[in-house]
Amino acid sequence: MDTRDHPPADTPTVGPWAARWELAQPWVSLLARLGLAGVLGFAAYTKRIPELSIESVEAYQLFPPAVAEFIGYTLPLFEFALALLLVVGLATRYVAAVSGLLMIVFIAGIISAWARGLTIDCGCFGTGGEVTPEETRYGLDIARDVGFLALAGIVMVWPRSPFALDRLFGLYR
Amino acid sequence: MGKASRQAARERIRQERIREQKRAKRNRVLMVVGAAAVVVLLVVGVGYLFMNRGGPGPDREELYAALPEQTVQQDGSVVVAGEDVSAPVVEVYADFQCPACQRFEEGESGAELLEMAGDGEAIVHYRPVSIFAQRQAPLSTNSLRGAAAARAAAEHGEFVEYADILFNNQPAEGDAGFAPDDLKEWGADVGIESAEFTERIDSEVEVADQYSDYYQQLVSAAQDSLSEEELSSTTMPELMEWGDEQGIDSSFLEGSYVKEVLDATDEANARYDGENAFTSTPSVYVNGQSVGDQAVFSASGLRSAVEDAEPGEVTTEPLASDSDAASAEDDSGQPPETEE
Numbered sequence: 001m002d003t004r005d006h007p008p009a010d011t012p013t014v015g016p017w018a019a020r021w022e023l024a025q026p027w028v029s030l031l032a033r034l035g036l037a038g039v040l041g042f043a044a045y046t047k048r049i050p051e052l053s054i055e056s057v058e059a060y061q062l063f064p065p066a067v068a069e070f071i072g073y074t075l076p077l078f079e080f081a082l083a084l085l086l087v088v089g090l091a092t093r094y095v096a097a098v099s100g101l102l103m104i105v106f107i108a109g110i111i112s113a114w115a116r117g118l119t120i121d122c123g124c125f126g127t128g129g130e131v132t133p134e135e136t137r138y139g140l141d142i143a144r145d146v147g148f149l150a151l152a153g154i155v156m157v158w159p160r161s162p163f164a165l166d167r168l169f170g171l172y173r
Numbered sequence: 174m175g176k177a178s179r180q181a182a183r184e185r186i187r188q189e190r191i192r193e194q195k196r197a198k199r200n201r202v203l204m205v206v207g208a209a210a211v212v213v214l215l216v217v218g219v220g221y222l223f224m225n226r227g228g229p230g231p232d233r234e235e236l237y238a239a240l241p242e243q244t245v246q247q248d249g250s251v252v253v254a255g256e257d258v259s260a261p262v263v264e265v266y267a268d269f270q271c272p273a274c275q276r277f278e279e280g281e282s283g284a285e286l287l288e289m290a291g292d293g294e295a296i297v298h299y300r301p302v303s304i305f306a307q308r309q310a311p312l313s314t315n316s317l318r319g320a321a322a323a324r325a326a327a328e329h330g331e332f333v334e335y336a337d338i339l340f341n342n343q344p345a346e347g348d349a350g351f352a353p354d355d356l357k358e359w360g361a362d363v364g365i366e367s368a369e370f371t372e373r374i375d376s377e378v379e380v381a382d383q384y385s386d387y388y389q390q391l392v393s394a395a396q397d398s399l400s401e402e403e404l405s406s407t408t409m410p411e412l413m414e415w416g417d418e419q420g421i422d423s424s425f426l427e428g429s430y431v432k433e434v435l436d437a438t439d440e441a442n443a444r445y446d447g448e449n450a451f452t453s454t455p456s457v458y459v460n461g462q463s464v465g466d467q468a469v470f471s472a473s474g475l476r477s478a479v480e481d482a483e484p485g486e487v488t489t490e491p492l493a494s495d496s497d498a499a500s501a502e503d504d505s506g507q508p509p510e511t512e513e
Contacts, residue, residue, distance in 0.1 A: 049466075051273060052467075054276070065345055073221055074220075074221055077216055078213065081212060081213040090208060091205045091209035094209065127466055130453075171201055171202065
């Protein structure tokens with residue numbers, strides 16, 4: 001008889017550590033979910049003035065002015081929308097995946113600025129633009145974004161957490 | 174019906190049920206992801222519309238009509254203040270080639286300042302600078318041409334109107350713009366019909382081009398004969414003085430508006446320090462206190478910074494309007510009671 005299709009829940013093979021993880025995982029995921037939401041929400045809030053946000057994007061010298069302006073307007077809104085979805089826990093796994101992708105894009109942007117010898121503030125939280133060479137801190141910015149990427153990874157791999165709208169729709173229960 | 178075929182039928186039904194469950198799960202995921210996508214589109218779309226909703230804002234022509242007199246100062250800056258008006262002094266530092274300055278002047282902030290100047294709620298002191306003067310050629314020359322042309326327009330009392338046209342026509346970074354013919358035409362557009370103005374444009378354009386070459390020469394000479402340490406501790410005026418001693422002549426700048434804006438930029442850099450430091454354009458100071466980046470770009474932020482401030486004093490002297498320009502030389506003395 002073919003048993004491949006049995007969901008894992010039907011055949012629990014629980015060791016002591018696995019049992020503990022089983023218990024802790026939803027709360028770990030909840031913390032990661034809310035932490036990531038906080039980071040994205042704060043990032044959006046600090047970019048709320050479009051003129052400054054556009055300036056941050058322009059500093060990377062990657063886009064033509066019209067595109068930089070569009071990104072300057074919409075990126076904070078996009079971050080806010082992701083934060084909102086993470087807080088309410090809707091499509092948690094997929095929103096976390098998109099947030100992780102966004103972090104990868106940010107990291108790539110910072111590396112590209114670093115590699116081209118630009119001296120800019122990453123503009124990750126509010127005021128970006130040019131700074132003096134001594135004021136750049138690309139390494140720190142990348143490390144921080146890698147940390148956020150890890151949060152996104154946790155939520156993506158273990159999307160099951162309490163207080164999530166997903167549960168109402170029968171997902172990740 | 175044999176036993177084997179019954180078993181096969183049961184198996185088919187079981188498989189079917191599993192497929193059914195999978196389909197239902199997939200549909201739930203699709204529905205939830207779809208709902209999330211709708212939320213994202215709504216937030217971004219509505220937010221984008223809301224931020225761009227500003228529309229044309231108050232009519233600039235009306236704001237211009239309500240403006241009090243624009244008085245050129247000895248350093249080439251322009252004070253917009255009604256007679257005997259006592260109000261906080263708002264100093265605006267901007268470069269005509271800087272994109273953020275364009276957004277500042279064309280957006281709600283620029284309009285708000287004009288409105289406050291028109292209502293006598295603020296004395297607005299426009300202090301053009303050239304933060305790009307020492308950069309690569311189209312950037313530097315655009316910046317200097319723009320500032321010099323605005324200064325020429327200020328001579329005719331049309332600084333604000335002319336500056337707005339410059340910002341509206343700001344060249345993209347790296348493109349050559351502010352062409353001499355355009356600069357002259359824009360003068361005519363704001364009602365400056367004077368040979369003096371067009372001649373001035375021609376001579377300033379020449380000086381701006383010359384400055385670009387001069388600066389390259391000065392820097393390469395300095396790099397050859399000065400140490401790294403000396404270079405970083407030398408200010409522009411000191412470097413130019415050094416250049417003159419080395420035979421890199423800066424006298425072509427004398428009497429030009431290009432020199433005025435270069436000096437104004439050096440003075441702005443030296444004027445503030447600490448939290449107040451002049452680090453970027455546009456910068457706005459109310460009674461000498463920086464209002465900060467956040468307030469610069471919000472009309473309400475600017476207004477509340479002005480409303481919280483006491484009446485202030487303009488720290489520059491007006492340029493003597495008659496030909497006897499030799500009259501007042503001291504810039505550092507007591508600020509004048511708003512005089513005409």
